Each structure stands twice: as structure tokens, then as C-alpha cells.
Amino acid sequence: MSEATASRDNGTEPMIEMTGLNKWYGDFHVLRDIDLTVQRGERIVICGPSGSGKSTLIRCINRLEAHQQGGITVGGITMTEDIKRIEQIRRQVGMVFQHFNLFPHLSVLENCCLSQIWVQKKPRHEAEKLAMEYLERVQIAEQAKKYPGQLSGGQQQRVAIARALCMRPEVMLFDEPTSALDPEMIKEVLDVMVELAREGMTMICVTHEMGFAKTVADRVIFMDQGQIIEEAPPETFFNHPRSERTKLFLSQILGH
Numbered sequence: 529m530s531e532a533t534a535s536r537d538n539g540t541e542p543m544i545e546m547t548g549l550n551k552w553y554g555d556f557h558v559l560r561d562i563d564l565t566v567q568r569g570e571r572i573v574i575c576g577p578s579g580s581g582k583s584t585l586i587r588c589i590n591r592l593e594a595h596q597q598g599g600i601t602v603g604g605i606t607m608t609e610d611i612k613r614i615e616q617i618r619r620q621v622g623m624v625f626q627h628f629n630l631f632p633h634l635s636v637l638e639n640c641c642l643s644q645i646w647v648q649k650k651p652r653h654e655a656e657k658l659a660m661e662y663l664e665r666v667q668i669a670e671q672a673k674k675y676p677g678q679l680s681g682g683q684q685q686r687v688a689i690a691r692a693l694c695m696r697p698e699v700m701l702f703d704e705p706t707s708a709l710d711p712e713m714i715k716e717v718l719d720v721m722v723e724l725a726r727e728g729m730t731m732i733c734v735t736h737e738m739g740f741a742k743t744v745a746d747r748v749i750f751m752d753q754g755q756i757i758e759e760a761p762p763e764t765f766f767n768h769p770r771s772e773r774t775k776l777f778l779s780q781i782l783g784h
């Protein structure tokens with residue numbers, strides 16, 4: 529057993545722990561002293577103005593971005609420069625992006641099988657079976673042979689969710705998964721996310737869908753200028769925000 533595997537305990541540790549996290553892009557201090565612990569099964573919504581560091585923060589969790597100070601532990605595995613550890617962390621983390629990021633030259637089914645076959649070394653028939661199960665769950669199984677360009681945005685995003693789930697992640701990160709969608713397609717994607725939350729998936733969602741936050745989130749986190757300004761259960765967050773910055777933000781996004 530490798531050292532990193534040995535450091536995992538029996539599943540009672542937090543899913544994600546970030547302590548004193550700081551990150552710079554050159555001279556620009558993008559994340560400032562972030563402390564955030566996410567328990568297994570928790571649903572977190574992150575909101576905040578454009579440029580406040582929301583994407584950067586969640587991209588640090590699976591090392592799509594490197595941080596310079598502080599610690600990140602995912603499922604008991606502490607992030608280091610060691611690529612094996614980073615891979616162990618990435619195996620636990622599924623991610624869904626604003627612009628779906630499907631491979632345009634591969635069918636829906638192939639998109640969902642690729643990492644299972646190449647990363648997890650699964651036989652194709654097993655990969656396809658699991659892919660079809662998840663495509664069924666996001667209600668798009670009948671489109672499995674199509675290419676992403678033949679699908680609507682909402683359908684593509686549901687495929688992206690199914691593709692991430694095929695890797696059996698312990699936690700799912702969503703970065704504004706509905707903000708590139710036409711309004712009539714937002715609900716079909718949110719419905720899939722609500723379902724996932726009900727099944728107990730640990731989720732961190734950057735989103736300004738406040739209805740989703742109210743229905744699903746255990747905690748809402750408000751970021752501004754690279755800092756966590758406020759965090760609270762949705763009821764408290766929306767009805768009794770403490771900081772002036774949160775109040776201003778809420779008045780802007782709830783005001784229209």
C-alpha cells in the first residue's frame with residue numbers, strides 16, 4: 529500500500545479540507561487565506577461577483593490550478609507536488625464546467641467511456657454498460673450515438689455530468705454549469721443536480737441559481753476579492769446576511 533493510500537482513514541474524515549490557502553497569479557493575490565472544510569455528503573454553493581476567485585478556488589481542489597501557500601486535503605489525501613498523489617486526488621473528484629468541455633469528435637457514449645477505458649483500464653463492454661446507466665439517469669440514453677454538436681446545450685451538460693459520474697467520484701465540483709444555457713434548458717440540468725444531491729453526493733457548486741441554493745445547499749459561501757466573506761445555511765444567508773458586501777451582492781442578483 530502506498531503512503532498516500534495508507535493515509536486514508538475509514539471515511540469519517542472531511543471530504544475536503546483547505547487551510548490557509550493562498551494563491552497568486554504573478555503579483556495578483558487571487559485567493560486569500562481560504563479556510564474551508566466540506567464534510568462527506570455536504571452540498572455547498574459558492575457565489576460572489578465576477579473575478580472574486582470562485583473558479584480558481586474549486587480548480588485548486590483537483591489541481592487544475594496550483595496554490596502557493598496553505599494545505600488541501602481531499603478524502604484524507606494531502607496534496608503535494610507528487611503527481612501520484614495528485615492523481616489519487618483527481619480520481620475522487622468529478623468536475624463539470626460552464627462550457628461542457630465534451631470532445632466534439634467523439635459520440636456521447638465514447639465521451640463517457642474514454643477515461644474509464646484509458647485511465648481506469650476497464651474493458652470496453654464494462655465501460656459502455658456503466659456509461660449507459662448514467663446516461664439513463666440523466667435521461668439522455670437515447671442520444672448515446674450522437675455527437676455533442678448534435679445536442680442542445682442542456683443535453684450536452686447532462687452528458688458532461690454523466691461523464692463525470694462514470695468515474696465514480698466521491699465529490700462533484702460544478703463551475704457555473706447552467707450559466708451558458710438558454711433559460712429553458714437550465715431546469716433540466718438543475719433537476720439532475722438536485723437528484724444527485726438527494727442521493728447524497730458531496731457537491732460544491734459555483735452557481736448564481738439561488739433557487740437551487742435554497743433547495744439543496746447545506747451552506748452558501750459568499751466570496752469577494754479572493755476571500756470567503758460569509759458562509760451560512762441558505763435560510764440565514766438569504767434572510768439575514770451579515771456583511772454589507774453580501775447584502776449588496778444579494779440585492780444585485782435577486783433584484784432582477
Ligand SMILES: Nc1ncnc2c1ncn2[C@@H]1O[C@H](COP(=O)(O)OP(=O)(O)OP(=O)(O)O)[C@@H](O)[C@H]1O
Pocket residue numbers: 553556558576577578579580581582583584585
Ligand atoms: N490564468 C490566469 N492568469 C492570471 N489571472 C487570472 C487567471 N485566471 C483568472 N485570473 C484572474 O483571477 C481572478 C479570479 O478569477 P476567477 O476565474 O477565479 O473568478 P470567478 O469568481 O470564477 O469569476 P466569474 O464569475 O467571472 O467566473 C480574476 O481577476 C481573473 O481575471
Ligand SMILES: [Mg+2]
Pocket residue numbers: 582583584703704
Ligand atoms: Mg468563474
